[in-house]
Amino acid sequence: MQARQQMYLWDKRTIAMGTSNISRKDFLKNSVFTTLGLGIAPSLLAEGNRPATDASQPLLKGQANSVKLKNVRLETGFEYDGADVIATKTDLFTVEISNGKFSSIQPNNPKAKAIDAKGLLMLPSFKDMHIHLDKTNYGGPWKAVGKRQGGVKGMIALEQQILPEMLKTSTAHAEKLIELLQSCGSAFARSHVNIEPTSKLDSLKHLQVALENKKATFGAELVAFPQHGLFYTNSMPYMEEAAKMNIDFIGGVDPYSVDGDIAKPMDAIVKLALDHNKGIDIHLHETGDSGLKTVEYLIDRVNENPVLKGKTYLSHCFVLARLDKAKQEAVAERLAQAQIGIMSTIPFGGLIMPIPTLYKYGVKVATGNDSIIDHWNTWGSGSVLQKANIMAQLYGWGSEFNLSRSLKLATRDVLPLDDKGNQQWPKAGDEGSVVLIDASCSAEAVSRVSPVRSLIYQGNIVF
Numbered sequence: 001m002q003a004r005q006q007m008y009l010w011d012k013r014t015i016a017m018g019t020s021n022i023s024r025k026d027f028l029k030n031s032v033f034t035t036l037g038l039g040i041a042p043s044l045l046a047e048g049n050r051p052a053t054d055a056s057q058p059l060l061k062g063q064a065n066s067v068k069l070k071n072v073r074l075e076t077g078f079e080y081d082g083a084d085v086i087a088t089k090t091d092l093f094t095v096e097i098s099n100g101k102f103s104s105i106q107p108n109n110p111k112a113k114a115i116d117a118k119g120l121l122m123l124p125s126f127k128d129m130h131i132h133l134d135k136t137n138y139g140g141p142w143k144a145v146g147k148r149q150g151g152v153k154g155m156i157a158l159e160q161q162i163l164p165e166m167l168k169t170s171t172a173h174a175e176k177l178i179e180l181l182q183s184c185g186s187a188f189a190r191s192h193v194n195i196e197p198t199s200k201l202d203s204l205k206h207l208q209v210a211l212e213n214k215k216a217t218f219g220a221e222l223v224a225f226p227q228h229g230l231f232y233t234n235s236m237p238y239m240e241e242a243a244k245m246n247i248d249f250i251g252g253v254d255p256y257s258v259d260g261d262i263a264k265p266m267d268a269i270v271k272l273a274l275d276h277n278k279g280i281d282i283h284l285h286e287t288g289d290s291g292l293k294t295v296e297y298l299i300d301r302v303n304e305n306p307v308l309k310g311k312t313y314l315s316h317c318f319v320l321a322r323l324d325k326a327k328q329e330a331v332a333e334r335l336a337q338a339q340i341g342i343m344s345t346i347p348f349g350g351l352i353m354p355i356p357t358l359y360k361y362g363v364k365v366a367t368g369n370d371s372i373i374d375h376w377n378t379w380g381s382g383s384v385l386q387k388a389n390i391m392a393q394l395y396g397w398g399s400e401f402n403l404s405r406s407l408k409l410a411t412r413d414v415l416p417l418d419d420k421g422n423q424q425w426p427k428a429g430d431e432g433s434v435v436l437i438d439a440s441c442s443a444e445a446v447s448r449v450s451p452v453r454s455l456i457y458q459g460n461i462v463f
Contacts, residue, residue: 070092070110072120073121077421077422088404091107093106105427120436124411125411125434125457126384130366132193133189134204135163136373138173138176155375156227160228171210185385194225195225195226196233201238216457219458221248224242228258249278250273256290266282270301270305295320302340312338313342320332342365344366347390369382386449388406436456
């Protein structure tokens with residue numbers, strides 16, 4: 001076990017720092033199945049049926065998006081002491097993924113011709129729901145953030161200086177960052193991408209190249225993000241062009257502090273989303289009265305346009321942490337009724353976001369790594385499982401039940417067991433994107449941020 005852990009950590013350092021002489025591809029080729037604790041029946045190693053060593057290729061030739069595994073550990077229920085959940089029951093299964101979806105979940109057959117998962121726990125793959133893949137220093141020399149000056153507008157001025165140089169390598173850096181997310185179990189991300197007069201549409205185009213290169217092993221949705229303000233830097237012409245392209249959400253940022261008004265930029269965002277059938281995901285860092293008014297303004301616009309319900313989000317929304325309990329409850333209820341979700345980075349500095357209150361009213365909550373090692377942020381492990389762990393610590397969710405529920409922050413609400421302990425995942429027809437993790441159950445995985453040993457995306461083994 002110690003040797004496996006050391007090799008796993010060595011691989012992560014190699015990917016992150018690029019300091020080893022062996023390439024990631026060669027490393028995977030030489031040691032992936034021994035490092036990850038996976039074995040393959042000798043008959044599957046015959047010429048023409050060798051396991052893929054390139055993450056963009058399916059496991060077996062002629063079986064694209066398909067894989068069969070035995071000795072897979074799945075959660076089957078809760079163990080109770082009275083009304084209290086004290087443990088999670090598991091059992092071993094043989095599972096098959098065909099054409100990117102689960103096609104069979106059967107009692108374990110140790111003699112099956114299949115990849116041996118050796119008792120590793122299978123969980124839904126993770127999703128990073130707030131990240132900026134298009135602008136990162138990751139994959140290059142280490143550099144901590146510098147001193148910030150001039151608030152958000154000072155950072156806008158800094159970006160206007162450095163983005164032209166960053167764009168020269170943004171595709172390669174995005175691919176490295178995707179590999180980091182994959183190594184931490186994420187097979188999907190919602191990425192905001194700069195759309196402003198400095199980058200124009202280049203940041204988007206460069207990221208789309210990276211995503212195309214990774215499309216067999218990673219999924220994404222994109223937010224056209226006017227980082228420099230819709231009107232502060234006249235980003236509207238570029239946002240209008242981006243809205244016609246292959247993006248999924250119209251973004252925004254602190255309308256009052258950046259653009260000097262709430263209604264004008266918010267109305268423009270809503271109109272773009274309606275005109276082009278997109279969702280909405282707005283950065284809102286403002287914690288004062290303008291922050292609350294922005295939340296309430298968006299709720300009103302969504303209620304006026306019900307087609308936006310279920311596809312509108314507020315990222316960060318730190319103003320919620322500044323409200324008294326009664327107001328938090330009232331706003332959470334209105335957000336839930338409007339089906340507006342919160343994409344909350346964790347931790348929050350000195351703020352304690354009311355995530356339990358949001359859950360209480362049924363508000364959809366997700367998380368992401370946000371900026372990873374760039375001019376905004378020094379931090380970023382790439383792990384959303386770590387985010388679930390931090391959330392559980394913040395709110396004292398240390399019980400078996402609460403830890404198991406915390407996993408949904410990493411999987412975007414997909415849990416193996418429902419609140420009553422009934423098995424609900426995986427089922428035939430579910431997307432075949434999973435992690436194999438070195439843990440006995442999801443509660444342990446969250447508590448210990450257990451190491452991810454393998455990632456499968458729609459039936460394709462990533463590593």
